[in-house]
Amino acid sequence: xxxxxxxxxxxxxxxxxxxxxxxxxxxxxxxxxxxxxxxxxxxxxxxxxxxxxxxxxxxxxxxxxxxxxxxxxxxxxxxxxxxxxxxxxxxxxxxxxxxxxxxxxxxxxxxxxxxxxxxxxxxxxxxxxxxxxxxxxxxxxxxxxxxxxxxxxxxxxxxxxxxxxxxxxxxxxxxxxxxxxxxxxxxxxxxxxxxxxxxxxxxxxxxxxxxxxxxxxxxxxxxxxxxxxxxxxxxxxxxxxxxxxxxxxxxxxxxxxxxxxxxxxxxxxxxxxxxxxxxxxxxxxxxxxxxxxxxxxxxxxxxxxxxxxxxxxxxxxxxxxxxxxxxxxxxxxxxxxxxxxxxxxxxxxxxxxxxxxx
Ligand SMILES: *Cc1c(COP(=O)(O)O)cnc(C)c1O
Numbered sequence: 001x002x003x004x005x006x007x008x009x010x011x012x013x014x015x016x017x018x019x020x021x022x023x024x025x026x027x028x029x030x031x032x033x034x035x036x037x038x039x040x041x042x043x044x045x046x047x048x049x050x051x052x053x054x055x056x057x058x059x060x061x062x063x064x065x066x067x068x069x070x071x072x073x074x075x076x077x078x079x080x081x082x083x084x085x086x087x088x089x090x091x092x093x094x095x096x097x098x099x100x101x102x103x104x105x106x107x108x109x110x111x112x113x114x115x116x117x118x119x120x121x122x123x124x125x126x127x128x129x130x131x132x133x134x135x136x137x138x139x140x141x142x143x144x145x146x147x148x149x150x151x152x153x154x155x156x157x158x159x160x161x162x163x164x165x166x167x168x169x170x171x172x173x174x175x176x177x178x179x180x181x182x183x184x185x186x187x188x189x190x191x192x193x194x195x196x197x198x199x200x201x202x203x204x205x206x207x208x209x210x211x212x213x214x215x216x217x218x219x220x221x222x223x224x225x226x227x228x229x230x231x232x233x234x235x236x237x238x239x240x241x242x243x244x245x246x247x248x249x250x251x252x253x254x255x256x257x258x259x260x261x262x263x264x265x266x267x268x269x270x271x272x273x274x275x276x277x278x279x280x281x282x283x284x285x286x287x288x289x290x291x292x293x294x295x296x297x298x299x300x301x302x303x304x305x306x307x308x309x310x311x312x313x314x315x316x317x318x319x320x321x322x323x324x325x326x327x328x329x330x331x332x333x334x335x336x337x338x339x340x341x342x343x344x345x346x347x348x349x350x351x352x353x354x355x356x357x358x
Pocket of ligand 1: 223
């Protein structure tokens with residue numbers, strides 16, 4: 001073959017999802033491995049979501065509702081916006097790539113942190129846009145530097161709040177000041193995948209910005225606290241105008257029928273969300289204390305994961321944990337990200353880490 005591949009594509013490093021659990025167990029000759037690597041809800045999907053799925057199976061001969069009518073209506077009610085302010089996607093990952101496709105022409109720029117959710121850079125570069133990466137400051141988005149990085153060519157700014165993988169947050173006051181500096185042509189994307197886990201009173205009410213008719217998009221997902229990562233459903237809340245442009249390039253059946261049904265069920269299950277939030281908060285405290293006791297440098301987190309400094313080769317610690325049957329995420333250098341799991345999983349992780357540290 002003599003393929004002609006653009007360097008924007010050939011230089012990309014594919015997203016690394018890790019191996020399936022049972023494959024890993026086979027390779028390592030172990031059983032009962034635990035996965036604390038993808039920030040999934042350890043308590044499972046909402047029982048209400050599971051119940052509606054059973055009924056939905058009988059209508060799978062039909063195409064999905066391409067407009068996600070009922071889900072958008074329910075979300076509009078929940079967030080006090082109108083249904084034409086909602087974009088539903090095959091995960092919020094897809095909403096990210098649809099926004100890029102709609103608003104970023106080749107050569108145009110998207111500003112983002114240098115240590116954040118990798119899908120922004122992958123998607124931007126994959127669409128021949130230019131990712132402009134701004135270093136974090138004290139593990140947080142440096143909003144002054146990000147505002148200074150905006151040029152005439154900037155079309156999008158990605159603000160991951162809380163940030164993945166650091167778990168850190170920027171406050172409402174900081175975001176207000178940031179938005180005041182931006183030219184009117186720039187769309188700010190607030191990725192709030194961990195919104196429901198946040199405990200800080202300073203967390204921005206980003207829907208206010210949508211209601212003030214500023215050019216912002218708020219992204220939320222059913223993959224995290226709602227426990228539906230496997231079905232792929234996320235959404236964006238923004239202006240009807242932005243929705244209209246995205247709809248022009250959106251594949252018509254992007255969110256599948258079961259995903260839409262389960263999301264509707266999960267949205268009503270406030271008890272599952274409340275339990276998940278409180279288990280996460282108490283277990284986060286256990287993990288934080290345990291990691292600190294083992295000498296790790298832990299960054300306080302507003303999400304459902306902790307990012308910590310092993311102060312040595314993180315890859316070796318990651319490999320050691322794997323051999324103990326515990327899967328975490330090695331991000332770079334000495335840094336590891338661990339998802340808050342069920343109580344017994346977190347204790348096992350801490351014990352395994354103690355063994356690995358020797
Ligand atoms: C997990 C995550 C998402 C969710 O992606 P989905 O496609 O909805 O599963 C989005 N943004 C960030 C920062 C995440 O960590």
